[in-house]
Structures are given as C-alpha cells and as structure tokens.
Amino acid sequence: MAKFQLKVNGKPLQVEADPSTPLLWVLRDHLHLVGTKFGCGVGACGACTVHLNGRAMRSCQLPVSAVGAQAVTTIEGIVSTEKEMHPVQKAWLELDVAQCGYCQTGQIMSAVALLKSNPNPTEAEIESAMTGNICRCGTYLRIKAAIQQAAKSSKK
Amino acid sequence: MKNANNNQSRRSFLKVTSLTGGGMMIGFSWFANLIPNEAIAAATDKMDWVELTGFIKITPDNQVKIFNPNPEFGTNVMTSLPMMVNEELEADWSKVIVEMGDYDTPRFKSQFTGGSRAMAMAWKPLRTAGATARLLLMQAAANEWGVPMSELTVSKGVVMHKASNKSANYGALATAAAKLPKPEKVELKKNAEFTLLGTPQKNKVGKEIVGGESLFTLDYTMEGMLIAMVIHPPAFGMQLKSFDAAEAMKMPGIKAIFDFQVYKDGYAKAGFDTRAFNKLIAVVGNSTWEVMNARKKVAAQWEPIQDTKEMVMARGGKREEIIPAGLESTETHLRLMHEMQKKPTRVARKDGDPETAFKNATKILERTYTAPFLAHNPMEPISCVAHITDEKAFFVAPIQIPEMMKQNIVSNLDIKPEHIEMKLARMGGGFGRRAYGHYIVEAGHISKKVKAPVKLIYTREDDLTNGIYRPTYIMTYKAAIDKDNNVTAIHVIGGGIPESPLHENRFPAGVFDNYLAESWDMPSNITIGAYRAPRSNFNASAEQSFLDELAETVGKDPLDFRIEMLKKAKANPVGKFNDYDASRFIAVLELLKEKSNWGSPATKNAKRGVSAYFCHASYAAHVVDITMKNGQPYVEKVVTAMDCGFVVNPEGAKNMVEGAVVDGIGNALYGELILDKGATVQKNLNSYRIIRHREAPKKIDVHFVQNNIDPTGLGEPPFPPVFAAVANALYRATGKRLYDQPYIKQLNKA
Numbered sequence: 086m087a088k089f090q091l092k093v094n095g096k097p098l099q100v101e102a103d104p105s106t107p108l109l110w111v112l113r114d115h116l117h118l119v120g121t122k123f124g125c126g127v128g129a130c131g132a133c134t135v136h137l138n139g140r141a142m143r144s145c146q147l148p149v150s151a152v153g154a155q156a157v158t159t160i161e162g163i164v165s166t167e168k169e170m171h172p173v174q175k176a177w178l179e180l181d182v183a184q185c186g187y188c189q190t191g192q193i194m195s196a197v198a199l200l201k202s203n204p205n206p207t208e209a210e211i212e213s214a215m216t217g218n219i220c221r222c223g224t225y226l227r228i229k230a231a232i233q234q235a236a237k238s239s240k241k
Numbered sequence: 242m243k244n245a246n247n248n249q250s251r252r253s254f255l256k257v258t259s260l261t262g263g264g265m266m267i268g269f270s271w272f273a274n275l276i277p278n279e280a281i282a283a284a285t286d287k288m289d290w291v292e293l294t295g296f297i298k299i300t301p302d303n304q305v306k307i308f309n310p311n312p313e314f315g316t317n318v319m320t321s322l323p324m325m326v327n328e329e330l331e332a333d334w335s336k337v338i339v340e341m342g343d344y345d346t347p348r349f350k351s352q353f354t355g356g357s358r359a360m361a362m363a364w365k366p367l368r369t370a371g372a373t374a375r376l377l378l379m380q381a382a383a384n385e386w387g388v389p390m391s392e393l394t395v396s397k398g399v400v401m402h403k404a405s406n407k408s409a410n411y412g413a414l415a416t417a418a419a420k421l422p423k424p425e426k427v428e429l430k431k432n433a434e435f436t437l438l439g440t441p442q443k444n445k446v447g448k449e450i451v452g453g454e455s456l457f458t459l460d461y462t463m464e465g466m467l468i469a470m471v472i473h474p475p476a477f478g479m480q481l482k483s484f485d486a487a488e489a490m491k492m493p494g495i496k497a498i499f500d501f502q503v504y505k506d507g508y509a510k511a512g513f514d515t516r517a518f519n520k521l522i523a524v525v526g527n528s529t530w531e532v533m534n535a536r537k538k539v540a541a542q543w544e545p546i547q548d549t550k551e552m553v554m555a556r557g558g559k560r561e562e563i564i565p566a567g568l569e570s571t572e573t574h575l576r577l578m579h580e581m582q583k584k585p586t587r588v589a590r591k592d593g594d595p596e597t598a599f600k601n602a603t604k605i606l607e608r609t610y611t612a613p614f615l616a617h618n619p620m621e622p623i624s625c626v627a628h629i630t631d632e633k634a635f636f637v638a639p640i641q642i643p644e645m646m647k648q649n650i651v652s653n654l655d656i657k658p659e660h661i662e663m664k665l666a667r668m669g670g671g672f673g674r675r676a677y678g679h680y681i682v683e684a685g686h687i688s689k690k691v692k693a694p695v696k697l698i699y700t701r702e703d704d705l706t707n708g709i710y711r712p713t714y715i716m717t718y719k720a721a722i723d724k725d726n727n728v729t730a731i732h733v734i735g736g737g738i739p740e741s742p743l744h745e746n747r748f749p750a751g752v753f754d755n756y757l758a759e760s761w762d763m764p765s766n767i768t769i770g771a772y773r774a775p776r777s778n779f780n781a782s783a784e785q786s787f788l789d790e791l792a793e794t795v796g797k798d799p800l801d802f803r804i805e806m807l808k809k810a811k812a813n814p815v816g817k818f819n820d821y822d823a824s825r826f827i828a829v830l831e832l833l834k835e836k837s838n839w840g841s842p843a844t845k846n847a848k849r850g851v852s853a854y855f856c857h858a859s860y861a862a863h864v865v866d867i868t869m870k871n872g873q874p875y876v877e878k879v880v881t882a883m884d885c886g887f888v889v890n891p892e893g894a895k896n897m898v899e900g901a902v903v904d905g906i907g908n909a910l911y912g913e914l915i916l917d918k919g920a921t922v923q924k925n926l927n928s929y930r931i932i933r934h935r936e937a938p939k940k941i942d943v944h945f946v947q948n949n950i951d952p953t954g955l956g957e958p959p960f961p962p963v964f965a966a967v968a969n970a971l972y973r974a975t976g977k978r979l980y981d982q983p984y985i986k987q988l989n990k991a
Contacts, residue, residue, distance in 0.1 A: 086493065102528075102530070103493065103530065103531070103534075105530075105534075106528075106530040107530065110528065110529045110530040113529070114468075114528045114529050114530070115528070117462065119453070119455050119459075119460035120452070120453020120454070121453070122457075122459075122620075122621070122669075123459060123529075123622065123698075124620055124621075124622070124701065124926070125701040125925055125926040125927070126700055126701060126702075126925070127701075127925050127926070127927050128927075129925060129926040129927040130620070130701075130926045132620060159453070160452070160453035161452075161453055170448075170451070170452075174451040174452070177447075177451045178443065178447045178448065178451060181443045181444055181447065181892050181893070181896060183315075183444060183447060183450045183451070184315035184316070184317070184896060184897070184900055185314055185315030185619070185620065185621075185667070185668060185669050185670045185671075186315070186446070186450035186456065186667070186669070187457060187619075187620040187621045187669030187670060188620045188669075189450055189451060190450075190451070190453040193451060208939075211934075212934045212935040213935065215934040216933045216934045216935045217933075218934070219620070219926065219931050219933060220620070221618060221619060221620045221670045221672075221904075221931060222315050222620075222670060222900045222904075223899065223900035223901070223902070223903025223904045223907070223932070223937070224896065224899070224900060224903075225903060225932075225933075225934050225937035226899055226903075226937060226938070226940070226941060227896065227899070228934070229934070
C-alpha cells in the first residue's frame with residue numbers, strides 16, 4: 086500500500102492503494118466515480134476510457150503509480166458545472182444513441198478527446214479514433230452521427 | 242367499445258390506493274401482463290392483492306411517476322412501456338418520471354414466464370391502468386365541481402371544465418381520486434386517436450446514461466460491502482480436486498477464501514438454472530484489485546469429471562440428465578456433426594412423398610451449413626450484490642427473468658421466499674446471457690459464508706470461459722428439381738451440440754407438397770442457453786442462404802422467388818400448421834423490394850444480398866450491400882423492412898433494428914468461440930471478435946409496415962435474417978458461396 090496524490094476532475098485527491106492498482110479500480114472502488122466502466126481489463130473494449138492530460142486513455146491499463154501529477158478527467162468531470170452538459174453528451178441525447186448504455190460513457194470520453202484534437206474529423210477519422218470502443222448493442226451509426234453533430238454544433 | 246377490456250380481467254390486475262401524505266397510486270400486476278389475456282382472469286383471481294408490480298404514483302405536488310415493471314437491458318422498455326401507460330393517463334410526458342420497479346418478495350409468489358413478449362403482453366393491461374387512473378382523476382374533478390364527467394377534457398395532466406373555466410392538475414385531484422370506486426367501464430383509445438404512441442420518443446433514462454450515473458449492478462455499493470470473485474475449472478469436463486489458499490490469504494485486503502457448492506446434490510434444475518460448474522472457489526476481500534491479485538495465488542488442483550447425473554425439472558416433471566465426461570473440442574464437434582447428418586434421425590415433419598420426389602428429380606441441390614458456439618459478451622460483465630442475514634435476503638441483480646430464480650434461491654440458499662428482496666438494476670446488455678441467474682445463488686452463498694454484503698464480480702475472462710453459450714449447429718438443405726426447373730421437394734436435417742436448431746414448421750414448410758424435416762442433438766458438457774433469437778439465428782442463416790442458391794439454380798430472382806413461394810403457401814398451404822402468416826411475410830418483402838430499389842444496381846458498385854425471416858411474432862427482411870476492399874468486406878448499406886405490428890416508439894424501434902443489424906453482421910463475419918480440450922480458445926475481447934466501429938455498415942435504412950395489428954417483439958426478429966443477407970451479398974461480391982460461419986474465415990481460406 087502506498088499513498089498517491091491525484092488530480093481528478095480538477096480536484097486534488099489522496100488515495101491509498103497498491104501501486105499496481107489500475108486507475109480504473111482506484112476511480113471505481115476508492116473514489117466511487119462509477120461512470121468509468123469495467124469491460125475487459127485488457128484495454129480491448131474502451132469502456133474504461135478516461136482523459137489523462139486531455140488525451141483518451143484506457144484506465145484499466147494504467148497503474149495508479151504511473152499517474153503522478155497528470156490531470157485525470159472522468160465522465161463525471163467533462164463539464165465545469167453540474168447543470169450544463171457537454172456538447173457531445175447533448176448530441177448523444179439528441180440522437181438517442183444509447184441502448185443498454187453501459188459502454189456509452191467510454192464512447193463519449195473517446196469522442197470528446199477526438200474532437201479536442203481534431204474538431205472537424207472525417208468519417209474515416211471518426212471510425213479510426215473510435216474503433217477501440219466496443220458497443221455490443223451496435224449503436225455505432227448513431228455514435229458516429231452524434232460526433233458529427235457535436236462537431237457541427239461547436240463550430241457555430 | 243371494441244377495445245374495452247372485460248370487467249373481470251380489469252378488476253383483477255388493478256388496485257387503487259391512497260398514498261400516505263396524500264395522492265394516489267394505481268398498482269397493476271405485471272404477471273397478469275405476461276400471460277395470454279384470456280387466461281388473466283382465471284389466474285389473477287387466485288392472487289393476493291399485494292402482488293402488484295407496476296405503479297402509477299401521483300403525489301399532491303403534481304409529480305407523476307411511472308414505475309416500469311420489466312427489467313431493462315437495452316430494449317428501451319423504460320420508455321416504451323411507460324408510453325403505453327401515459328397514452329391513456331394523459332399526464333405531461335415531458336415531466337413524467339420513470340423509475341425501475343423493484344422485484345420484491347410478493348412477486349415471487351407468481352411463476353409466470355415472460356420471454357420476449359413484453360410489448361404484446363403489456364399492450365392492453367398497461368393502457369388500461371393508465372385509463373383507469375385518468376377516469377378516477379376526472380371523476381374527482383366532476384364531483385368537486387358538481388359537473389358531469391362528459392363535460393370534462395384532459396390535457397397534459399390538467400383536467401378542465403370549459404363552461405365554468407375551472408381546471409385542476411392531477412396532483413390536486415389525486416387524493417380525492419384515490420378514494421373513489423374503480424370505474425365500471427374503461428374504454429381504450431383507438432390507434433388513430435393516439436398522440437404519444439407511434440411518435441418518436443427519446444430514452445427516458447438518456448441523461449443518466451450519458452452522465453455516467455450509478456445505474457448498473459457493478460456500480461452498486463453498500464456499507465461494509467466486500468468484493469468477491471470465483472475461481473472455476475480451467476475447462477469444461479474438469480472439476481475441483483483440492484486447493485491451497487495459504488499464500489493467497491496472506492495477500493493484502495483478503496478476508497476469506499473457501500470452496501462452495503452452487504446447487505445442492507439432487508437439486509432439479511429448471512430451464513434457467515443452467516450453470517457451468519457446481520463447485521467453485523470464492524475469494525473475498527476489500528477491493529477488486531486486491532481480490533484479482535490474490536486469486537492468482539490460489540493453487541488449485543483439477544481433475545476430469547466422470548459421466549455425471551443431474552436432475553432436471555422439465556415439462557412433464559423431473560428427469561435425469563447425463564453430463565458426459567470428456568474434454569471437447571471444436572474440431573471433434575465438427576466431425577461428429579457431419580457424421581450425424583448422414584445417420585437416421587428423428588422425423589419432425591413430413592408432408593407428401595419426398596422420397597419419390599427425390600427419386601424422380603432431374604437435379605438435386607444439397608448444401609450443408611455450420612455455425613460455431615457464440616458467447617453473449619454483454620458489455621457489463623456478470624455481477625450480483627447479495628446480503629443475506631437471518632431476517633432478509635437482499636439482492637441487487639441484473640436478471641432478465643427474475644421470477645424464474647425463486648425456486649433456485651429458496652432451495653439452494655435455504656432462504657424463506659418471503660425474505661427475498663431484489664432490486665433490479667439496469668443491465669449492461671443481456672442477449673439471453675442474463676436469463677441464467679446462477680450468479681445470484683453464487684453471490685448468496687458467499688454473503689452467507691462471510692456474513693457481510695458482497696458484490697460478486699466476474700471478469701470478462703470468467704464469463705467467456707465459464708459461460709453459457711449459443712450452441713454449435715449444422716443444417717443440410719436438399720431440394721429436388723424437375724426437368725422444368727420446378728422445385729418438387731425440400732428435405733432439411735438440422736442438428737447441434739447439444740441442441741437442434743430446427744424449426745420444422747417455419748417457411749419454406751407449407752410451400753412444397755413434399756417436405757421432410759429431421760432433427761437430432763448430441764449431449765455435451767458445454768453449457769448452452771438462449772442467445773438473441775435462439776435457434777432462429779442459425780436456422781435463418783442456413784435456410785435463407787439455401788433459398789438464394791436454389792433461386793439461382795432454377796434461374797429466378799432471389800427476392801421474387803421468395804414472394805412466389807409465399808404466394809403459393811398463401812393460396813394453397815401444405816400441412817396442418819405453418820408457423821408464419823404468408824400475407825404479412827409477402828407485404829414485408831414487397832416493402833423491401835420497393836425501399837431498396839431492388840433490381841437497380843447498388844451504390845458504390847456494391848453487390849447485394851437479400852434475406853427474410855419470421856420469428857418471435859414479427860417479420861424482418863434485409864437487403865445488404867457489400868463492397869470488397871483488399872479482400873475484406875465492407876457493408877455500405879442495409880435496407881430493412883419489418884412488420885412488428887403497431888410501432889410503439891419509432892425512435893427506439895429504429896435503434897433496436899439498427900443494433901440487431903450490426904450485431905448480425907458482426908456475428909456472421911467474425912463471431913466464433915472455439916473449444917480446445919474443453920477450454921475456450923478465446924478468453925477476452927482481444928481474441929473474441931465483436932464488430933467494431935469501422936466494420937459497422939455505413940448506412941442502415943429501416944422501414945416498418947404500417948398497420949394497426951397489436952405490437953409484437955423487436956429485440957430478436959431483425960437479427961436472424963442478417964446472416965444470410967451478408968452471405969448472399971458476399972457471394973455476389975466474390976463469387977464464393979459461404980456455408981460455414983464465421984464467414985470471414987471461410988472467405989479468407991482460399
């Protein structure tokens with residue numbers, strides 16, 4: 086066990102955990118931020134996607150000891166105020182994307198990171214950036230359309 | 242009057258009560274919805290009135306809550322079922338709050354099954370519940386204002402009397418309404434009068450989903466809760482011999498490691514009690530990662546099983562089932578299945594004289610199709626929260642058919658039925674996997690042993706290797722063709738391990754004078770269960786691939802060939818029972834023909850394949866357009882035509898169909914679980930293939946036949962016909978007929 090100073094969603098937080106503990110389980114078990122999901126534990130499904138310094142990262146593959154001072158953002162922290170939703174979340178609702186909903190927070194985190202680095206992605210770029218996020222219900226077309234819509238709405 | 246329910250059935254599943262602090266609650270028995278309407282009255286007469294499972298709650302502050310009684314795993318019942326209630330209730334839909342109803346003790350008194358018929362079974366009862374509430378609220382207003390009911394109008398949760406300019410919202414009327422006797426006559430709207438049903442409505446839980454709120458079992462936590470995992474044998478056909486946990490117990494955060502038996506010796510397993518292994522090791526500790534690490538340190542010894550007798554509770558009572566010893570492999574399964582296809586089997590249906598027809602045939606077309614085991618892989622791994630004390634057995638369970646778990650919980654955990662309390666969490670996918678609730682019993686055993694609340698978590702590997710799978714199947718289709726290219730007989734043999742896929746009364750049964758359907762199955766120790774449209778998902782792929790090749794052989798357009806056969810079955814059906822309505826089937830194909838511009842070339846030089854199927858009371862047909870790039874197939878476009886009766890929520894319905902199409906393409910091309918010496922070769926999502934973003938079709942157009950037939954299911958029907966549409970399109974794109982799933986494997990072979 087060791088103590089770690091983390092910066093999660095803008096807040097400094099201290100956790101005590103084994104250094105090998107993946108960030109995913111620190112978020113879920115220690116900090117009760119359950120919007121980040123467990124899907125495979127091997128970085129193959131994208132359900133656990135968070136941002137590390139603004140870049141999409143599979144939190145199941147990142148030991149807490151490797152996080153250091155880097156800023157961690159989870160689905161709970163992608164908006165600055167609790168009332169306002171992120172444009173990507175809004176697009177998700179407008180296009181009624183979700184079925185079971187389990188993978189969608191990971192999908193949204195990947196999408197937000199994509200639009201940050203590439204505000205106007207082509208269809209092929211979206212597919213390529215999102216292909217690490219599995220949706221077992223098969224909502225891929227709506228996810229793609231929601232990303233396109235979010236890109237359009239932030240241009241206005 | 243046409244739609245009025247009879248008094249007896251209405252009375253027997255509705256109850257109106259006053260809420261403490263004012264307001265009204267209309268409770269309705271969900272179980273009354275799950276059985277055919279004509280049986281409701283008789284069955285519910287015997288029910289105790291506390292057995293109410295769905296609620297409409299209206300509080301004095303004008304909050305309208307509808308509790309959805311049916312477990313949600315992504316089919317959108319949290320929206321579509323409350324829509325049925327609100328169509329008649331006429332509250333303000335934008336303000337109606339929908340919550341998941343708990344599955345509590347009293348419900349366990351009932352033993353009715355549900356399956357995939359939620360829409361059909363909810364259709365009348367849920368609207369009647371809403372209408373009853375509205376009539377009571379209107380009556381309360383009429384009494385208060387001293388005006389006749391007939392002069393009142395209702396809109397968005399407000400009752401109005403135009404002549405006196407009076408109005409009151411539901412909240413203000415609810416307390417008085419709850420004290421009134423139930424109306425004698427409840428008339429339901431005609432479909433043409435609907436204002437909510439049939440309009441596209443967004444998911445009522447959408448905000449919570451995109452916000453990452455705690456909705457799923459894995460998200461649930463309670464005071465003092467421990468994390469539990471199980472260790473199971475490394476292969477089917479193996480069992481626990483002994484284990485040493487000394488080293489693992491020294492690991493940080495570990496509370497207990499012990500072995501336990503899931504079901505008692507001699508327990509008669511009912512239909513949904515399937516479980517892979519009966520003796521497991523539990524590892525319990527403070528946090529997930531600590532338990533995962535300690536689990537690796539448990540040194541377990543395994544041994545092969547002998548032929549094992551188990552009791553099964555099936556229709557007609559208890560019987561013995563032999564679980565065969567042995568370490569099974571896909572390679573052996575395939576060889577055995579091909580051998581079985583040549584042996585005499587059980588005749589499931591015979592029309593006319595197929596033997597003579599085949600003897601006199603000018604040409605015979607014979608093709609054999611196979612498909613592998615499939616794993617469901619719902620995105621949320623298997624989990625259950627349990628807290629068993631002397632007073633209560635508390636569960637948070639992701640379970641598709643909760644009422645089927647009662648006997649299992651009571652018998653194997655020695656729990657009194659009245660002590661069971663179960664919260665139904667939203668499920669991160671199901672596809673049939675979560676109909677089998679062995680994990681609820683496992684979590685219960687662990688909680689009892691450690692005397693604390695526990696959350697049992699399966700890793701992805703646990704579910705994939707210790708799973709319940711879609712069986713492996715084989716099917717041979719044979720057609721006799723005369724000198725004029727007429728098909729004179731069809732012969733089908735279906736088999737599988739350990740279950741046959743055959744639906745002997747499905748199309749093209751009923752078309753040909755001479756028809757023979759045979760079936761076999763072979764025991765196995767690999768555990769299987771329902772998988773999105775069980776049996777149909779393979780049956781359709783074989784049948785619709787064969788009909789495509791048969792159309793080509795007799796020189797006909799594949800879509801017209803199907804319509805022609807159906808017209809024949811409509812005009813002159815062969816046999817006593819054919820499991821489809823030829824007229825509705827034809828209408829779907831005609832719609833598909835029109836919407837897909839069948840006959841004109843596909844977009845982007847794509848090649849097209851068609852397929853259609855009927856199952857779970859709905860009709861589905863697809864045209865799939867495929868292009869090949871660097872030897873790999875890309876689905877450019879899918880056009881779908883469906884008949885599921887009246888479409889309750891076109892938005893949710895379209896989403897469902899799109900998902901089924903994507904799932905079908907994924908499984909057709911990539912889905913495969915290989916067994917090697919009893920162990921699954923694929924152990925996680927880095928080797929088990931699920932379709933991904935870039936493999937999904939570029940476009941899916943969904944069209945529904947517009948009719949006023951009562952709604953039927955949609956979660957399963959669009960799935961089975963996708964496979965053959967893909968195979969048939971691939972044939973036109975590559976010149977290669979594909980017979981063995983997953984198709985990508987056969988395609989890449991030569």
